[in-house]
Amino acid sequence: MKAAIVQFPGSNRDRDMFAALETISGQPAHKVWHTDTELPNCDLIILPGGFSHGDYLRSGAIAARAPVMRAVATAAAQGVRVLGVCNGFQILTEAGLLPGSLMRNAGLTFVCREVMLEVANPQNPFTCGYTQGEIIRCPVAHHDGNYFAAPKTLAKIESNNQVAFRYANGTNPNGSVNDIAGVFNKQGNVLGMMPHPENLIEAAHGGTDGRRLFEAALDMLESTAA
Amino acid sequence: MADKKFHVKVTVTLKNGVLDPQGKAIEGALGSLGFDGVGSVRQGKVFDVNLNAASKKAAQEVVSDMCEKLLANTVIENYAVEVNG
Amino acid sequence: MADKKFHVKVTVTLKNGVLDPQGKAIEGALGSLGFDGVGSVRQGKVFDVNLNAASKKAAQEVVSDMCEKLLANTVIENYAVEVNG
Amino acid sequence: MTVQNTQPITPELIAEHGLNEEEYDRILELTGREPTFTELGIWSAMWNEHCSYKSSKKWLKTLPTEGPQVVYGPGENAGVVDIGDGDVVVFKMESHNHPSFIEPYQGAATGVGGILRDVFTMGARPIAAMNALRFGEPDHPKTRHLVSGVVAGVGGYGNSFGVPTVGGEVEFHPRYNGNILVNAFAAGLAKRDAIYVSKAEGVGLPVVYLGAKTGRDGVGGATMASAEFDDNIDEKRPTVQVGDPFTEKCLLEACLELMESGAVIAIQDMGAAGLTCSAVEMGARGDLGIRLDLDSVPIREDQMTAYEMMLSESQERMLMVLRPEKEDEAKAIFTKWGLDFAIVGETTDDLRFSVHHQGEEVANLPIKELGDEAPEYDRPWLEPGTHSPQEPHLFAPPDDYNAALLRLVGSADLSSRRWVWEQYDTLIQGNSLQLPGGDAGVVRVEGHDTKALAFSSDVTPRYVEADPYEGGKQAVAECYRNIVATGARPLAATDNLNFGNPERPEIMGTLVAAIRGIGEACLALDMPIVSGNVSLYNETNGEAILPTPTIAGVGLMDDWSKMARIGTADEGDVLFLVGTEGTHLSQTIYQREVLGEETGPAPAVDLMMERARGEFVLAAITSGYASACHDISDGGLAVALAEMCMASGLGAECEIAITYPHAALFGEDQARYIVAVDNEWANMFAANSEGSGVSFERIGTVQGETLKINDLVDIPVSELKAAHESWFPSFMNPQSVPEAAE
Numbered sequence A: 001m002k003a004a005i006v007q008f009p010g011s012n013r014d015r016d017m018f019a020a021l022e023t024i025s026g027q028p029a030h031k032v033w034h035t036d037t038e039l040p041n042c043d044l045i046i047l048p049g050g051f052s053h054g055d056y057l058r059s060g061a062i063a064a065r066a067p068v069m070r071a072v073a074t075a076a077a078q079g080v081r082v083l084g085v086c087n088g089f090q091i092l093t094e095a096g097l098l099p100g101s102l103m104r105n106a107g108l109t110f111v112c113r114e115v116m117l118e119v120a121n122p123q124n125p126f127t128c129g130y131t132q133g134e135i136i137r138c139p140v141a142h143h144d145g146n147y148f149a150a151p152k153t154l155a156k157i158e159s160n161n162q163v164a165f166r167y168a169n170g171t172n173p174n175g176s177v178n179d180i181a182g183v184f185n186k187q188g189n190v191l192g193m194m195p196h197p198e199n200l201i202e203a204a205h206g207g208t209d210g211r212r213l214f215e216a217a218l219d220m221l222e223s224t225a226a
Numbered sequence B, C: 001m002a003d004k005k006f007h008v009k010v011t012v013t014l015k016n017g018v019l020d021p022q023g024k025a026i027e028g029a030l031g032s033l034g035f036d037g038v039g040s041v042r043q044g045k046v047f048d049v050n051l052n053a054a055s056k057k058a059a060q061e062v063v064s065d066m067c068e069k070l071l072a073n074t075v076i077e078n079y080a081v082e083v084n085g
Numbered sequence D: 001m002t003v004q005n006t007q008p009i010t011p012e013l014i015a016e017h018g019l020n021e022e023e024y025d026r027i028l029e030l031t032g033r034e035p036t037f038t039e040l041g042i043w044s045a046m047w048n049e050h051c052s053y054k055s056s057k058k059w060l061k062t063l064p065t066e067g068p069q070v071v072y073g074p075g076e077n078a079g080v081v082d083i084g085d086g087d088v089v090v091f092k093m094e095s096h097n098h099p100s101f102i103e104p105y106q107g108a109a110t111g112v113g114g115i116l117r118d119v120f121t122m123g124a125r126p127i128a129a130m131n132a133l134r135f136g137e138p139d140h141p142k143t144r145h146l147v148s149g150v151v152a153g154v155g156g157y158g159n160s161f162g163v164p165t166v167g168g169e170v171e172f173h174p175r176y177n178g179n180i181l182v183n184a185f186a187a188g189l190a191k192r193d194a195i196y197v198s199k200a201e202g203v204g205l206p207v208v209y210l211g212a213k214t215g216r217d218g219v220g221g222a223t224m225a226s227a228e229f230d231d232n233i234d235e236k237r238p239t240v241q242v243g244d245p246f247t248e249k250c251l252l253e254a255c256l257e258l259m260e261s262g263a264v265i266a267i268q269d270m271g272a273a274g275l276t277c278s279a280v281e282m283g284a285r286g287d288l289g290i291r292l293d294l295d296s297v298p299i300r301e302d303q304m305t306a307y308e309m310m311l312s313e314s315q316e317r318m319l320m321v322l323r324p325e326k327e328d329e330a331k332a333i334f335t336k337w338g339l340d341f342a343i344v345g346e347t348t349d350d351l352r353f354s355v356h357h358q359g360e361e362v363a364n365l366p367i368k369e370l371g372d373e374a375p376e377y378d379r380p381w382l383e384p385g386t387h388s389p390q391e392p393h394l395f396a397p398p399d400d401y402n403a404a405l406l407r408l409v410g411s412a413d414l415s416s417r418r419w420v421w422e423q424y425d426t427l428i429q430g431n432s433l434q435l436p437g438g439d440a441g442v443v444r445v446e447g448h449d450t451k452a453l454a455f456s457s458d459v460t461p462r463y464v465e466a467d468p469y470e471g472g473k474q475a476v477a478e479c480y481r482n483i484v485a486t487g488a489r490p491l492a493a494t495d496n497l498n499f500g501n502p503e504r505p506e507i508m509g510t511l512v513a514a515i516r517g518i519g520e521a522c523l524a525l526d527m528p529i530v531s532g533n534v535s536l537y538n539e540t541n542g543e544a545i546l547p548t549p550t551i552a553g554v555g556l557m558d559d560w561s562k563m564a565r566i567g568t569a570d571e572g573d574v575l576f577l578v579g580t581e582g583t584h585l586s587q588t589i590y591q592r593e594v595l596g597e598e599t600g601p602a603p604a605v606d607l608m609m610e611r612a613r614g615e616f617v618l619a620a621i622t623s624g625y626a627s628a629c630h631d632i633s634d635g636g637l638a639v640a641l642a643e644m645c646m647a648s649g650l651g652a653e654c655e656i657a658i659t660y661p662h663a664a665l666f667g668e669d670q671a672r673y674i675v676a677v678d679n680e681w682a683n684m685f686a687a688n689s690e691g692s693g694v695s696f697e698r699i700g701t702v703q704g705e706t707l708k709i710n711d712l713v714d715i716p717v718s719e720l721k722a723a724h725e726s727w728f729p730s731f732m733n734p735q736s737v738p739e740a741a742e
Ligand SMILES: Nc1ncnc2c1ncn2[C@@H]1O[C@H](COP(=O)(O)OP(=O)(O)O)[C@@H](O)[C@H]1O
Pocket: D130, D131, D132, D133, D165, D166, D167, D168, D169, D170, D414, D417, D420, D421, D435, D436, D437, D438, D439, D440, D441, D457, D458, D482, D633, D634
């Protein structure tokens, strides 16, 4: 499977993501610049972490209106897998490809620490490497990760099983509603999450819990549900 | 066409019911600084935009369009546009 | 003493000459969205404060004090307080 | 604010520019006539303490700066050190003390921005940052505000830029009430054959301005950074510089791309006194003149004068000399990254610094003299006094050792800094092997399977105050130990010398003695100083800060799989003390926190012993004997044991030979480590220490959930942790913890 990483000015975990994909799949990902209007032929599009356009105005707001995002929206509508991590998640919500918004952390400060995540829905191409209710480790590093959705939207997200991950064991670092750490779109081919699985994929990182997410998204698991 | 200069003030505020962590933190901080009687605080943004437009109405329209397209996230925010000559 | 409710609007803006990276980024983004004629954008904050005070004047004073102590960074920001009954 | 170039040069104006009579006479001589207003500004910028090191140069020259590993020592934007395989590490530390006191968030943020720029100007991608912070006493009304602003500013800039912050220091002391210290360190990786320097080469080449636009930010800033504070501080406020980490990140990527394209001949970032310093440096280094045309400088404010443009400290700007044939390619790169790009001048062969603005030549000065002939002072200095040693029996023992230990681990200076470092992105780039909380931050060398770099920043100002010479040595020694404790070999260091007013002979004497101590230690421990920064005049109303020569060191690890950590001891491991029983209680944290005094001499540093024990510990770690390691510093053996227990979550049972219990537990004697060794290797470890003549003692075993030391200490690790972790959060959020512990 071929992956593409979209780079915006101010993206800064694009290099982490690139290295992680290469380590896991042995293949370099395509790099796509924010002004590109077409995407390379690929099965997985990744919007990496960082501070696109400085996160000025609202995190992800300016990037969400970049030319490349039209192509991303089109691909998403066609069923191509799209993963947004951290700033990528913020961009996806700003672009309307995912429900909800990411507000300032409840503690108001940037938070970088390891949290625990409960896998809320493993029936999905991104999460099928985990089991229902499994608790995994994952680092977070963000200032605006406080997931919020209006009650009606929230009810829908919950009833459609669109929550991918929840902060577990009292480790919610930012005040997110219902401990939501990651959500799918309704079709299940777009995932946004605040934690950084790309920073926990090899022994040097002190753990490999993030690895299965990429292995699943790249169809590299032994028994991937189609 | 000879455009005129306009100074436009845009105010963007969170919709009712939308979580405002900053406002809430400020309430708390004001309390601990000894300010009593504070009911609620909500934080928003203002933008001072200088632009050229054919008329006041045109300025109003173009800035509203800017709000829809960028300055406000209309899912969670309201905006108000005020044009000064 | 029977206090009254006031709604106070505080506007905090960067002092002249202080770099506004946000404003600059927004100018750039408006340009790439195809908005022409934008001269400059400066971003500031607004706070909607509901509070109880003895009088309009008292409300004005207490909120100015809040600005000095918390809401504004007076080293680089100016503030304006507007009390509505 | 707009002052024309024709402004008459009065004695007041000269004094306002921080120039004394003698200096002005020299300026008249070198200029060959009365300088214009702009010229006066240029001279003062080049000759102020911050840029010229006029008080410290004589003494800085005595520091060891060379070694086979050193590629570039002091003098460039940052030091460059070889790490093998064609790679180099590029690093430096710099202060942003005064700006951070005035506006903590922006002051700290722009400090981080400045040091990152120094590193990537040389062609290195920043891979690690540290921050050494010193604040006034916790109870001082300004302290909390300063801590929260500075920490948010350090994080705000570094996180957005995308560099992991892997270490630092935070300390509190009343002597910093009016002058906090913010020392920022950055390190980057580059290829040895692709290092860029400021020396321009070739006549008639375009001088190019890149990055953000110029505003009036910090006009007068370099002068301010070298002036003592007084209560008129408010007047200096409007010159605050605001950082834009987004622009800096774009500037980084653009510069690295540009360097790769082969377009860059010389490059210099615009730091203090921006355009002036950078242009003069490029010319003077390359024996070239520079002609600048200010009408082409991208500006963001109206009606800026030549004076303002020449002295502006707007951030995120660079000056380069480019190959003319690559101009279009270069411009395309900068446009892609949304940055300003303007040709603002050219190199000339007349050795003049000639500045033009609106059809007028506003300055024409001899460039070599501007760059190299800054005054150099041999300021009078007093040899610091010494204290006679104080034997342990002169110090009262604690009533309760458990209470004393809990108090120390929960004190302002020894408590966990988690509240601070969790606001920093410590993981970005995916190479962090050791995060803050251990002895040194460790980062993998990208592109290499086994190599890693270790970083630590250290100084114990109360020691330096008590004995500047021993304190200077100690700062280097502690840095060395912290690096060794991870299993890395210390390679080189950078220093940031923060002192008071050098015109006072006793302060100057402190500086001189500290530099002597640092120099000797660097020589003995083979850690040459490859870059550094001096911040003087840290005084308010005549009261100086504690002398604070911060040392930041870098170490190299060949194989990180052998790395030692503070918290990786296993149940059943044997604990060894490398070194001897503690005896020194003067100037210790115990004395300060428990006895409420700060008296007597600093602990003496035996550099031969440091080296011998360091080499031994290093060998033990790299041959795989050590399952965990920690150096003994503030708080002595008991605190070091407690820190290892808290990090691993395991207890320890220790039985140590004791002459004076309080000195054995809390003495801050130097050159000591605790090493945890798998039981299977314990005899081997002991035999090796004996063989190499290094003193050691087998002090106990890792076991259970309680720290026990003889019959003195018996505390559950969870209780230690609670004390250790709670001080900072309750200090910063007193409302959430109503009865905050003192
Ligand atoms: N400002 C800071 N930023 C990041 N890490 C910090 C900071 N201050 C302290 N630390 C970390 O906290 C730990 C304890 O600090 P310190 O007591 O100074 O260590 P040591 O005694 O080993 O020199 C170290 O890992 C250090 O890097």
